[in-house]
Amino acid sequence: MSRSKAPKSLRFQPAGGVRNTLPAGKKQVLSIERLSHDGRGIAFLDGRTWFVSGALPGEQVQAEVLAARSKVVEAQSLVIQSSSPERITPECQWAGRCGGCTLQHISHAQQIELKHANLVEQFSREGLTPVTWAEPLVGPAFAYRRRSRVAVRYDVKQKHVQVGFRGPASNAIVEVASCIILVPELQPVFAGLSALFNSFQQPQVLGHVELFSGHNTALLLRHTQALHAADLAKLRAYCAEHHVQLWLQGIGEPQPDQAGATLGYALTQYAVEIAYQPGDFVQVNAQMNEAMIAQALKWLAPQSGARVLDLFCGLGNFALPLAQQVEEVVAVEGVESMLVRARANAEANQLSNVHFYHADLSMPLRKAPWAKQGFAAALLDPPREGAQMTVTDLAQLKVPRIVYVSCNPATLARDAAVLLAKGYRLEKAGVLDMFAQTGHAEAMALLVKP
Numbered sequence: 001m002s003r004s005k006a007p008k009s010l011r012f013q014p015a016g017g018v019r020n021t022l023p024a025g026k027k028q029v030l031s032i033e034r035l036s037h038d039g040r041g042i043a044f045l046d047g048r049t050w051f052v053s054g055a056l057p058g059e060q061v062q063a064e065v066l067a068a069r070s071k072v073v074e075a076q077s078l079v080i081q082s083s084s085p086e087r088i089t090p091e092c093q094w095a096g097r098c099g100g101c102t103l104q105h106i107s108h109a110q111q112i113e114l115k116h117a118n119l120v121e122q123f124s125r126e127g128l129t130p131v132t133w134a135e136p137l138v139g140p141a142f143a144y145r146r147r148s149r150v151a152v153r154y155d156v157k158q159k160h161v162q163v164g165f166r167g168p169a170s171n172a173i174v175e176v177a178s179c180i181i182l183v184p185e186l187q188p189v190f191a192g193l194s195a196l197f198n199s200f201q202q203p204q205v206l207g208h209v210e211l212f213s214g215h216n217t218a219l220l221l222r223h224t225q226a227l228h229a230a231d232l233a234k235l236r237a238y239c240a241e242h243h244v245q246l247w248l249q250g251i252g253e254p255q256p257d258q259a260g261a262t263l264g265y266a267l268t269q270y271a272v273e274i275a276y277q278p279g280d281f282v283q284v285n286a287q288m289n290e291a292m293i294a295q296a297l298k299w300l301a302p303q304s305g306a307r308v309l310d311l312f313c314g315l316g317n318f319a320l321p322l323a324q325q326v327e328e329v330v331a332v333e334g335v336e337s338m339l340v341r342a343r344a345n346a347e348a349n350q351l352s353n354v355h356f357y358h359a360d361l362s363m364p365l366r367k368a369p370w371a372k373q374g375f376a377a378a379l380l381d382p383p384r385e386g387a388q389m390t391v392t393d394l395a396q397l398k399v400p401r402i403v404y405v406s407c408n409p410a411t412l413a414r415d416a417a418v419l420l421a422k423g424y425r426l427e428k429a430g431v432l433d434m435f436a437q438t439g440h441a442e443a444m445a446l447l448v449k450p
């Protein structure tokens with residue numbers, strides 16, 4: 001096959017130097033040798049490393065190529081030809097094809113072991129071992145997701161609206177009729193969407209849907225053009241029937257369909273209420289979020305007269321409970337609109353000792369006026385890219401105690417290594433079961449300056 005005739009093929013240079021193609025969709029029988037840190041089976045064939053979703057070590061599988069880059073191939077198992085004794089039957093019939101859950105064929109206990117092993121490996125690559133490994137914080141295996149983005153697309157040829165989730169390493173939508181990792185109140189809202197949208201007169205204008213649950217349940221619909229009046233009426237009736245707030249987003253920010261609609265969640269053990277809007281960052285797992293906050297506050301161990309820093313603070317998820325225990329919290333966030341709501345949250349919870357500041361934390365923070373007075377402890381909860389610049393600054397500010405919450409063990413280990421090079425000790429680390437059934441891992445580390 002010539003190169004010009006195969007635009008979808010992904011080309012690579014195999015070890016022997018012979019040009020070859022590896023088209024998406026190609027089937028291949030593979031022997032799985034190891035498990036990757038995100039739970040995919042790893043096989044080695046013809047000088048390439050294959051990452052195969054849904055496959056376990058010791059298994060022989062027939063897999064389909066999803067994408068190939070250089071010597072790395074991403075694939076999905078189609079047929080398990082010889083099965084591992086570790087394999088369990090997934091609870092959800094779409095697991096394996098739907099990219100939402102990639103670990104349902106592994107027991108929940110093993111998923112946690114896998115995430116812990118990944119954290120150990122990431123630290124050991126940096127030459128780090130904590131003084132103590134913390135016990136994993138374990139949450140519910142299913143029915144935990146209180147926020148979800150649902151893929152919606154009108155298939156012009158089939159005259160059919162697809163509703164579901166993206167496949168693993170793919171843009172294709174896997175249509176699913178129900179989803180058991182959603183919290184119970186969102187499951188029926190999700191389950192009726194396909195029938196609703198397929199009854200629309202102008203489904204071409206539909207974008208994706210986001211579902212939220214907390215004090216209220218809400219549905220946000222993105223649309224590319226104005227909705228047909230009859231479709232809007234059906235959508236409103238659907239939301240009323242399911243007791244769901246409707247939010248709409250055309251061009252611009254999400255708007256509630258009815259004035260005064262609010263979204264929020266409670267941190268029950270602190271009697272704190274957090275209000276938010278669609279688009280704001282909100283931790284997806286309510287139970288694990290509370291467990292995570294409790295552990296972070298315990299590890300920070302602040303004295304009542306302390307001044308504590310909360311970086312990447314979002315809506316005040318850590319800052320507000322922390323403010324109940326210390327003299328002052330300085331909380332910093334990069335998204336202005338979230339800061340507006342974070343300040344309102346502090347006021348609504350009558351916490352006047354938390355002060356919110358706007359800053360881009362990929363830039364040095366040492367010169368910021370709020371950074372000058374010194375802190376007894378700091379908490380940081382950055383996005384996946386981590387916080388290399390910030391940890392260097394925290395060391396310069398001589399913050400004696402740092403709790404680092406991370407959704408990416410690789411950047412956590414990298415940043416912890418920066419702090420160790422500055423004289424810190426890695427006191428504790430452990431994983432949090434924030435995203436059960438998925439390859440995503442949440443972790444926490446405590447670093448102290450002896």
Ligand SMILES: C[S@@+](CC[C@H](N)C(=O)[O-])C[C@H]1O[C@@H](n2cnc3c(N)ncnc32)[C@H](O)[C@@H]1O
Pocket residue numbers: 281282283312313314315316317318332333334335338359360361362381382383
């Ligand atoms: C993982 S979320 C944590 C939010 C909050 N701590 C919570 O528990 O809900 C990371 C936060 O960092 C913010 N962020 C991302 N990049 C940033 C940057 N360069 N500077 C400041 N904040 C940033 C995001 O807006 C988001 O609120």
Ligand code: SF4
Pocket residue numbers: 092093094095096098099100101165176178179180181182437
């Ligand atoms: S995200 Fe939902 S539908 Fe997809 S595999 Fe998980 S439980 Fe099933």
